[in-house]
Amino acid sequence: MYIRCVTLENVKSFMGEHRFILQPGVNFFVGDNNSGKSTLLEALLFTFQGPSQTRWTPDSFYCKNGTGRTRVEVDIAGGVEELVKREKFRVLEDFVFEADGEKILRLDRSSENREVLQGKKSRSVDVKGVCFWHPQREQFENVTGIDARVKALFDFEEVWADAHPGDHIDFANNKTLGRLLDSSFQRFVQTELWRNLSDAHKRAFGPDETESFTVETTRLASDLKNLVDEQYGEANYRFDFGLPDANVFMKQGILHVDDGAGETPIGGKGTGMQRAVALGLIQLYARSAALGGAENATPLILMLDEPETWLHPSAQLRLGDALSKIGEKEQVFIVTHSPYLIRKFNSDDHLLTVLTGKGSDRRVDSSTTFGLFGQGEPTWGEINYRAFGVYSVEFHNELFGWVQRHLEALKSNGKAAGNNEIDEFFKQNGVPVDRVWIRTPSLERFDATLPMYVRNSIHHPENHVNAPVSDVDLHESIEYLVRVVESINALP
Known part of the structure; x- marks a missing residue:
C-alpha cells in the first residue's frame, strides 16, 4: 500500500491548489531552497496525524496570502481492498473506488468547518477530523472512530534536516x-x-x-x-x-557508544555521530530480513529531509544504494540538494519531482514529463541544470553528443558528423560564430561557435594555446545547446 498522489491547497507557500503524483518506491524531491519540498512531507503528516498545539498550527502551516481553506487531499492505492477486509478498517469498505485502473481510498483534512449529512444525521467536521470520499454519496465523510485509526494506516518515519537525529534512534517497533x-x-x-x-x-x-x-x-x-x-x-x-x-x-x-572517550548513550554524542548512526541503521534495514517481512505489517513510509548532511560523497552514494533497496519494498521520500544522491536516480524505478521558484512563479516538473534526451528519462546533468541551475561539463557533453547523433542519423553513409558539419548546424540554428580555435601543434586557426569551442576545450585538455573556458562560457554554451536540442526534439 502506498500514497499515490497528494493535493495541497493553501499550505504554507503553496497558494491555491497544487497536485503531486507519487509512486511506490523512491520519490526524489529536488529544487531551490524554500521551494516547498519539505512542505509536501509536512502536508502528508498533517493529513494522517492531525494538528496539535505545536505542530501544523494556523500561523505556521496555513498560507498567509491564500484565499479560503487550507486543505490536503491524499489518495492511497495498492492493497486498499485487503486493508478494508481487516476488522479495524472494515468501516472503510464502502469508501473504496476505482481511479485510473486502481482501487483507491481518498482522504482529506481541511481547516474548513463543515456540516456533512451522513445517513440521516448531520455531522460537524473541523480540522481535527479526517474525512474519506464516499463514491456513491459523492462527498467527504468523517467515519465514526476513524480519526484515531487513520494514524495506523502507515508507519511514518521522518528524519528532518533541522531535527535532533537522536530522536530517530528509536526502539519503537514501527521504526x-x-x-x-x-x-x-x-x-x-x-x-x-x-x-x-x-x-x-x-x-x-x-x-x-x-x-x-x-x-x-x-x-x-x-x-x-x-x-x-x-x-x-x-x-x-x-x-x-x-x-x-x-x-x-x-x-x-x-544504544551505547564508545569512541575512545568512554562509553556513553548515543543521546550524549554529537549531532554528526547521531545522524550517521541513524542513517547507518536505515542502511542496515535495507539489507535485513525485517524489510517487508511480516504479513499484514503496517507499511513503512520513510521520509528523509536532506540526508546528505554530515556525509561525505562516497557515504552519500552508499546511502543512495540503500534507499533504492528499501524502495523495492517500502515507499521512500527523499528531499535533497546532493548531486551524489541524485546520481542514484533511476528513471525506470524512481520518480523525481523538481520544484523551482516561489509563490506564483513556482514551477513543478515530474521526471515522467520531461527529459531532453527522451521523455521520462532525465539525466543527472539535466536534473542538476533544471533543479539547481548547475551548468556541468557532463551536461554539455550530453547535449553536444545528442546534436552529433542527430546529424549522423540523417546520413545514409553511416559516417560520423565532422566538426565543420556540426558547427554549420549550430550556425543554422542561430548560434553565432564568434570564437577562434587554435589547433596544436599546427597552430591552424578555425572560426567556431561557442559550443564547439567549449567541446574542443573539454576533449583536448592538453591544448594550452587557447584561453581556458570560464564558468560564464560554459553557462552560455549550455543555454545555446539546450535551445538547439529542443528545436531538434520539436521536429516531426
Whole structure:
C-alpha cells in the first residue's frame, strides 16, 4: 500500500491548489531552497496525524496570502481492498473506488468547518477530523472512530534536516531500529537462551514455586476478594504475569557508544555521530530480513529531509544504494540538494519531482514529463541544470553528443558528423560564430561557435594555446545547446 498522489491547497507557500503524483518506491524531491519540498512531507503528516498545539498550527502551516481553506487531499492505492477486509478498517469498505485502473481510498483534512449529512444525521467536521470520499454519496465523510485509526494506516518515519537525529534512534517497533531489533528477537526466541529464560520466568512467576512472585500476590488477591465480596458480590481473583514480549524489552533498550572517550548513550554524542548512526541503521534495514517481512505489517513510509548532511560523497552514494533497496519494498521520500544522491536516480524505478521558484512563479516538473534526451528519462546533468541551475561539463557533453547523433542519423553513409558539419548546424540554428580555435601543434586557426569551442576545450585538455573556458562560457554554451536540442526534439 502506498500514497499515490497528494493535493495541497493553501499550505504554507503553496497558494491555491497544487497536485503531486507519487509512486511506490523512491520519490526524489529536488529544487531551490524554500521551494516547498519539505512542505509536501509536512502536508502528508498533517493529513494522517492531525494538528496539535505545536505542530501544523494556523500561523505556521496555513498560507498567509491564500484565499479560503487550507486543505490536503491524499489518495492511497495498492492493497486498499485487503486493508478494508481487516476488522479495524472494515468501516472503510464502502469508501473504496476505482481511479485510473486502481482501487483507491481518498482522504482529506481541511481547516474548513463543515456540516456533512451522513445517513440521516448531520455531522460537524473541523480540522481535527479526517474525512474519506464516499463514491456513491459523492462527498467527504468523517467515519465514526476513524480519526484515531487513520494514524495506523502507515508507519511514518521522518528524519528532518533541522531535527535532533537522536530522536530517530528509536526502539519503537514501527521504526527502523525497532524493526531490526524485532527481527533479531524473532530469531532469538528459537535459541536455548530464550528457553532457559522462559523456564526461569515460569519459576519466578508461576504458581508452583513457594517463593514465586505469583504466590506473593495470592495474598493481595485474597485481600482484594474480601473487600469486593462485601461491597459487590462474591468472586475469585488471580494475578498473572506472562513472559514479556519484544516490545517490553525494546522499551528498556539503550544504544551505547564508545569512541575512545568512554562509553556513553548515543543521546550524549554529537549531532554528526547521531545522524550517521541513524542513517547507518536505515542502511542496515535495507539489507535485513525485517524489510517487508511480516504479513499484514503496517507499511513503512520513510521520509528523509536532506540526508546528505554530515556525509561525505562516497557515504552519500552508499546511502543512495540503500534507499533504492528499501524502495523495492517500502515507499521512500527523499528531499535533497546532493548531486551524489541524485546520481542514484533511476528513471525506470524512481520518480523525481523538481520544484523551482516561489509563490506564483513556482514551477513543478515530474521526471515522467520531461527529459531532453527522451521523455521520462532525465539525466543527472539535466536534473542538476533544471533543479539547481548547475551548468556541468557532463551536461554539455550530453547535449553536444545528442546534436552529433542527430546529424549522423540523417546520413545514409553511416559516417560520423565532422566538426565543420556540426558547427554549420549550430550556425543554422542561430548560434553565432564568434570564437577562434587554435589547433596544436599546427597552430591552424578555425572560426567556431561557442559550443564547439567549449567541446574542443573539454576533449583536448592538453591544448594550452587557447584561453581556458570560464564558468560564464560554459553557462552560455549550455543555454545555446539546450535551445538547439529542443528545436531538434520539436521536429516531426
